[in-house]
Structure formats: C-alpha cells, structure tokens
Amino acid sequence: xxxxxxxxxxxxxxxxxxxxxxxxxxxxxxxxxxxxxxxxxxxxxxxxxxxxxxxxxxxxxxxxxxxxxxxxxxxxxxxxxxxxxxxxxxxxxxxxxxxxxxxxxxxxxxxxxxxxxxxxxxxxxxxxxxxxxxxxxxxxx
Amino acid sequence: xxxxxxxxxxxxxxxxxxxxxxxxxxxxxxxxxxxxxxxxxxxxxxxxxxxxxxxxxxxxxxxxxxxxxxxxxxxxxxxxxxxxxxxxxxxxxxxxxxxxxxxxxxxxxxxxxxxxxxxxxxxxxxxxxxxxxxxxxxxxx
DNA sequence: TAGGGTAGGTCTCATATAAAGACCTTAGAC
DNA sequence: GTCTAAGGTCTTTATATGAGACCTACCCTA
Numbered sequence: 001x002x003x004x005x006x007x008x009x010x011x012x013x014x015x016x017x018x019x020x021x022x023x024x025x026x027x028x029x030x031x032x033x034x035x036x037x038x039x040x041x042x043x044x045x046x047x048x049x050x051x052x053x054x055x056x057x058x059x060x061x062x063x064x065x066x067x068x069x070x071x072x073x074x075x076x077x078x079x080x081x082x083x084x085x086x087x088x089x090x091x092x093x094x095x096x097x098x099x100x101x102x103x104x105x106x107x108x109x110x111x112x113x114x115x116x117x118x119x120x121x122x123x124x125x126x127x128x129x130x131x132x133x134x135x136x137x138x139x140x141x
Numbered sequence: 142x143x144x145x146x147x148x149x150x151x152x153x154x155x156x157x158x159x160x161x162x163x164x165x166x167x168x169x170x171x172x173x174x175x176x177x178x179x180x181x182x183x184x185x186x187x188x189x190x191x192x193x194x195x196x197x198x199x200x201x202x203x204x205x206x207x208x209x210x211x212x213x214x215x216x217x218x219x220x221x222x223x224x225x226x227x228x229x230x231x232x233x234x235x236x237x238x239x240x241x242x243x244x245x246x247x248x249x250x251x252x253x254x255x256x257x258x259x260x261x262x263x264x265x266x267x268x269x270x271x272x273x274x275x276x277x278x279x280x281x282x
Numbered sequence: 283t284a285g286g287g288t289a290g291g292t293c294t295c296a297t298a299t300a301a302a303g304a305c306c307t308t309a310g311a312c
Numbered sequence: 313g314t315c316t317a318a319g320g321t322c323t324t325t326a327t328a329t330g331a332g333a334c335c336t337a338c339c340c341t342a
Contacts (some may be wrong), residue, residue: 003249003252003253003256003315004190004248004249004251005190005191005248005252006252007252007253007255007256007259008175008187008190008191008243008248008255009154009225009251010255011255011259012187012188012191015184015188015203016204017250028258028259028262028266029255029258029259029262030184031260031262032261032262032265033183033254033255033258036178037178037180038178038328039175039178039328039329040179042174042178043156043171043267046149046152047153047156049145049146049149049150050146050153053228054289054290055289055290055291056288056289056290057289061156061266062156065330066329066330066331066332067201067290067291067292067331067332068291068292068293068329068330068331068332069328069329069330070291071291071292072329073291078272079268079269079270079272079273081263081264081265081267081268081269081271081272082265085162086216090289091289091337091339092288092289092290092336092337092338092339093289093290093337094290095288095289095290095291102265102268105221105257105261106173106257106261107145107146107149108144108145108253108257109250109253109254109256110145110254111144111145111146111147111149112144112148112249112250112254113143113151113174113250113251113253114148114151114152114170115148115173116246116247116249116250117168117169117170117173117174118148118151118152118170120173120243120246120247121169121170121172122191122221123222123243124173124223124243125169125220126222127220127221127222127223127243128220128221128222130222131219131220131222132220144335179300180300195318195319196319196320197317197318197319200319206301207300207301207302207303208302208303208319208320208321209300209302209303209320209321209322210300210301211303211319211320212320212321213300231308231318232308232309232310232318233308233309233310233317233318233319234308234318234319235318235319236318236319251328258314
C-alpha cells in the first residue's frame, strides 16, 4: 500500500497545476496508459506472452477483432517497442510478431491487474446489480 | 514472472474456443479492463486515492475532462462499486466522492502499472522516435 | 490456362463512443 | 434584479471502431 501511494504521489506531480498550465498532455503516465488502455492492446500482449504468433493466428486467437484493428494495434505496439515484427520470405510471405524485452517487462504489472480483475469480478458484478436494481431507493439528489 | 504467467494462463482460459463460441464478451477480465481502461477512470481513482473530492475539486484536479465525461465516469465507477457518492444537504447541495474498499484494493495493481509506465517511458519514447524516423530503413514487406 | 486457395494486409463506408460547450436549477450575496 | 456557485443535463460535432470488399503474388489443380 505504501508502494501504491508513492507511485500515486509521483503520478500526481505530473498532474500539478504548473505542469498542466503548459501541457497536461505530456504526462508520461497518461501517454502510456492511454495507448495500452485501448480496446485490444492488453489482449494482444497477453496473447503474445506465451509464444510468438503470426497474423492469422492472432486473428483466430482474438476472434472478435477486425483485421483493420488487428493491423493498427500491432503497428502501434510495434511503434512503442513492445513487440517486434519479423517478415519471412516465404511465398506468400509470412509475418511473425513477438514480444520484445520491453513488452515482457509489462507482463508483471499487467498480470497483477488481471489478477485483481479476476478475483474482484464477483464484487463488481454484485455492485452493478445493486446499482441497476435500486435506482430509486437511493435517489440521485 | 511465474505469477504473471499463471495469471495469463487463467486469462487465456476465458479466451478459449469453447468460451468464445458462446459469448466471448462475458470474459470477466475483459469486462473489467474495458471499463477501467477508458480514458478517465484510472486518473479519477488515482485522484481519489489520497482523499475524497467534491465534483468541482475533481474538475479542477483533472482540468481537461469535460463535465459530461466527469459525470459519466463517476457514475460508472459508482455503479461498479469502486467509489461512493454522498450528497450533503447544503444549499446548493454538495456531493462528495470517495474510494470504497473495493476501489482501494485496486490501488496496488494500478500503482504497479503506473510505476512501469513511469520507468519505461523513456524507452517507449525512444522506440517511437526510431519507428517514426526510419519508416523506410525497415520496409514494411 | 482459367480458376481457386493462401497470407497479410489496405480501402471505403457505416456506426458507436467521446468531447465541447451551451444551458438549467436553486439559493445566498451585492 | 443580477451575480456567482455547485452539480449537473442536452445538443452537436469529432474521433474510434467495425464490417467487409478488395489487392498482390505465388502455387496448385484440372
């Protein structure tokens, strides 16, 4: 918990007024989290965690992603140095994506979040049912 | 790292074919991460980590959020049981938001992610510069 | 030699989600 | 009266995502 608070404190500095007055957008933490916080990035990193995948394999592993978003997410992750892209000169050419060392370093923090989500899901679900079921017992104002 | 892999394995089960054939959408992990992975949730939880805030305080703390998204994100977090909302019958009424125990339990995993983002930002930034600067040295195909 | 399959995409167009910013209500202070 | 303040809602516009047709280059088959 003290760890958490110190990270939070560090993060808060970026949010301070002085920093914001110029450009709030350059907060590194927000920059990074906004990127990997999109709909597919975490899913893709998790899928690549066990072994490298080819384009088609990824598409089969994550069935409900469109090719367009698959391509775009892979490009973004590659740009951020989290994955590497290797083309093999087969006919037709095949492409293999795998996690870079930087990407691997993300696994531990990501896993702790997934672990939390998995263990707390029942609480969250219960809270939702409570909230949706009793919208009038606790009036808004 | 073994922790990471076991969490990943657990997560992968949800992604398996059998699960997907019915409804991939009911993966608890994706459900939770999609929600707190939006643009403002993490920022808001972090802001509430130190102390409770009123609506206006939050708006000042996170300057570039619109009132609409502030309201909506707060509702969503409340619905998920991560924060609590308390109305004081002042004139005009004031409202205080604070982290619930469930919300507090999120701080540790969230902090480890923030810590990662903060420490690895320079690597990521360097990777971006490299990628953007040399789009032809490593041709796409 | 015309057709079909395969790998890894790109392109266009439709829809879903987010953001900006005007507006609302109630009440006390000037 | 009209200014401000808190905590919102509503409408319009921008951005992100999705579906799915199409492309290229090669091989195989009949």
